[in-house]
Amino acid sequence: MLSIKNFTKTYPGGKVAVKDLSLDVNKGDLVAFIGHNGAGKTTTIKAIVGIMPIEEGDILIDGLSVKSNSLECKRMIAYVPDNPDLYESLTGLQYLNLICDIYKISKEKREEKIVTLSTQFGIYDDLNNFISAYSHGMKQKIALIAALAHDPKLLILDEPFVGLDPLAAYTVKNIMRDFCDNGGAIFFSTHILEVAEKLCNKIAIIKEGKLVISGKIEEVIKNESLEDVFLELTENAK
Amino acid sequence: MRNSFLLIKNYVMCFLGSLIKNKKNPKYITAAIIFMSFSAIIVGAFTMTAVTSTTMFVQIAANNPGAERLAMYGNCSTALMIMLLLTIMRSAYTSKNTDVVFLLSMPFKKSEIVFSKLFYNYIFDLLTVIGVLLPSYIVYITLVPNLTSAMQAQILLRGVLLVLLLPLLTNALAILISYIIEKIASLFRNKSLIRTLFIVVVCIAYIICYFYLQMLITGASEGSNVDDITNMFNALWPMKILALFSLDGDLPSLLYIVLLTIVPFTGAAWLKTKLLFVDSNNVQVKSKKLKFKQHSATYTLFVKELKYYFSMPIYVLNTILGAVMYVALVVALLVLDVDGIIGYFRTIPSLPSIIMDEPIFTIVVLLSMCITLCVTTNTSISLEGKNFWILKVNPISHRTVFTAKVLLNLALTVIPVVLGGFVLSFKFGFINLWVLILIPLASTILSAIAGIYINLLYPKFDWESEDAVIKRSMSSFLGLFAGTVIIIIPVLMYWSTWYKLIDVYSMSALFIGYLFIVISLLLVLLDTRGKKMFEKL
Numbered sequence: 001m002l003s004i005k006n007f008t009k010t011y012p013g014g015k016v017a018v019k020d021l022s023l024d025v026n027k028g029d030l031v032a033f034i035g036h037n038g039a040g041k042t043t044t045i046k047a048i049v050g051i052m053p054i055e056e057g058d059i060l061i062d063g064l065s066v067k068s069n070s071l072e073c074k075r076m077i078a079y080v081p082d083n084p085d086l087y088e089s090l091t092g093l094q095y096l097n098l099i100c101d102i103y104k105i106s107k108e109k110r111e112e113k114i115v116t117l118s119t120q121f122g123i124y125d126d127l128n129n130f131i132s133a134y135s136h137g138m139k140q141k142i143a144l145i146a147a148l149a150h151d152p153k154l155l156i157l158d159e160p161f162v163g164l165d166p167l168a169a170y171t172v173k174n175i176m177r178d179f180c181d182n183g184g185a186i187f188f189s190t191h192i193l194e195v196a197e198k199l200c201n202k203i204a205i206i207k208e209g210k211l212v213i214s215g216k217i218e219e220v221i222k223n224e225s226l227e228d229v230f231l232e233l234t235e236n237a238k
Numbered sequence: 239m240r241n242s243f244l245l246i247k248n249y250v251m252c253f254l255g256s257l258i259k260n261k262k263n264p265k266y267i268t269a270a271i272i273f274m275s276f277s278a279i280i281v282g283a284f285t286m287t288a289v290t291s292t293t294m295f296v297q298i299a300a301n302n303p304g305a306e307r308l309a310m311y312g313n314c315s316t317a318l319m320i321m322l323l324l325t326i327m328r329s330a331y332t333s334k335n336t337d338v339v340f341l342l343s344m345p346f347k348k349s350e351i352v353f354s355k356l357f358y359n360y361i362f363d364l365l366t367v368i369g370v371l372l373p374s375y376i377v378y379i380t381l382v383p384n385l386t387s388a389m390q391a392q393i394l395l396r397g398v399l400l401v402l403l404l405p406l407l408t409n410a411l412a413i414l415i416s417y418i419i420e421k422i423a424s425l426f427r428n429k430s431l432i433r434t435l436f437i438v439v440v441c442i443a444y445i446i447c448y449f450y451l452q453m454l455i456t457g458a459s460e461g462s463n464v465d466d467i468t469n470m471f472n473a474l475w476p477m478k479i480l481a482l483f484s485l486d487g488d489l490p491s492l493l494y495i496v497l498l499t500i501v502p503f504t505g506a507a508w509l510k511t512k513l514l515f516v517d518s519n520n521v522q523v524k525s526k527k528l529k530f531k532q533h534s535a536t537y538t539l540f541v542k543e544l545k546y547y548f549s550m551p552i553y554v555l556n557t558i559l560g561a562v563m564y565v566a567l568v569v570a571l572l573v574l575d576v577d578g579i580i581g582y583f584r585t586i587p588s589l590p591s592i593i594m595d596e597p598i599f600t601i602v603v604l605l606s607m608c609i610t611l612c613v614t615t616n617t618s619i620s621l622e623g624k625n626f627w628i629l630k631v632n633p634i635s636h637r638t639v640f641t642a643k644v645l646l647n648l649a650l651t652v653i654p655v656v657l658g659g660f661v662l663s664f665k666f667g668f669i670n671l672w673v674l675i676l677i678p679l680a681s682t683i684l685s686a687i688a689g690i691y692i693n694l695l696y697p698k699f700d701w702e703s704e705d706a707v708i709k710r711s712m713s714s715f716l717g718l719f720a721g722t723v724i725i726i727i728p729v730l731m732y733w734s735t736w737y738k739l740i741d742v743y744s745m746s747a748l749f750i751g752y753l754f755i756v757i758s759l760l761l762v763l764l765d766t767r768g769k770k771m772f773e774k775l
Contacts, residue, residue: 085623087625093529
């Protein structure tokens, strides 16, 4: 579903943010992308979703290169940033309708999806309010609904649990698990190692732009905890 | 006080940092040179106006002693108009105060935070007033004869004092207007739209004031009785105070000036301190009925652009003026004598008589130049700001994004252009309908498309308030005049030599062809280089 091939990102000034990163995410995979602040997680994610141009290496979505088939790739994925800045002059519903229009979702289907998801997230009653009046968590929920509304094959989430209340976090975890059980794939960054350990079937650890390890979670952590493995790997990689 | 200056220093450093950040980029250096040249031209234009009016009143004073004092009234009317313009701009700018929460959590007094913010605004207003008003005082003391050195020094000193004090009043009035508008807007669900509407009303009031003052000045220059002219000027009380203070500097006028500036500023600062971080809850509604409708991506993005546009008073104010000027010119052409409107060209000796003999082309050029000033696209990509990720991660082509932005621009201009052209054809003949509609229409399309390209060349995404993009960005400045520059080149060619070779209608047809060729070239440029630039943003 997602194949990152020798991706390298160098910022102007020469700082290498990500170096020669290769990674595969298959259908049904729920992959946590873990690393320190500034390790290169968000840079990688931004390249996958098309925010950042790819200069070295390539990223394929369902076999299509993000470089040469940008729009086709974007139709298959959905992205939720860690801090979703949304159009504040629109209401929550107007924003969701805008995203649905971009993906050409029929009136009936969008109604079913938006009503179901907004009820699950407890935000249904606020949909006609302006986004400028929303809290961070509410914006996060709207961004998640928008991401799920068009049935993407691959979900890319940057710190999806930041700002969510416990009930919403629980709902998101269930939705993520169901999404992957139904053949979708999720690649998400997180600092919450307990969630990654319990929720995911695979993990990838990045340090200073280089992939330290990736694979099935039981193969990576063996008899230890993810926290111990993470600290050990990131310290040893110094 | 020490804390306030610490904060002011911080704001200035942030501003300078945003300029220095791009110092190595050649295109920003070019743009900075253009910006500085343009500022110099503006200051030069105001200085020349002061020279012209002062010379005229000095000549009148030869037969009417004391008439030279009227030149100072001219200076003061300029000061008043600038003051009002700055007031409107300030009140239209709704500060987001993103740093207030952070600052309040630190050992700062509210008054220190407010003072630092007001002083920072004051510096920008002061620079404008220095550039525009101070040269007129220098012109006055230089050109008016029989002024002793002491008198010259006193007038200049009082001029400097006025320059220093007037920005206090602009800030005070702006705070008061913003407060009133905020109070009214809070009663409505769509606060930002109400805020925009009120600011537009204030702007129209400004235009009325401007024309009233212009009428007074025109009347003054045409009149012969100095006393009558002075009385006419004195009818406007603030101008009388400003003029008397500048000329005589007597104690009552000084007291009035203090009352007019320092007292309202202190009151406004107090009001702002009281209102600092008062959480104005948005009117919340519970969803009763959700409306789901399917539209095309272009339409839905266009509606988004429209809602965003009308939610920002400063955006509306900075762009709608061209359309307002267009409508005003259409009305003036219908009501007034055409010769009175374009008669100014007769005073330029190098221009050929065809400008007056065949006025239709001249009129259409003026209309086109007005409408190209209504350009929203030159900042529309920058204004996506932190929301730009939405356009990047979703499957929207660059064409759809550009089209939606151009459509917003055209939504503001096409209706006045078509209606204006149609109405004017009643006066200038239906045979001219195609000229009256097609040239301004092509001009507005051209400036809208050029605006997109300029914004791609000079994008600015790292801003805290829209004000930084709309008023202080390179794309905003360059985009405003791009359309005018493209239009004026063939027009000047025609007026200089081509008029001998082709008639006005052939020139109009050629001009339309030229505009559509430039539009086509710009479209190709946007679809090739523009696409790459958009993808790299």
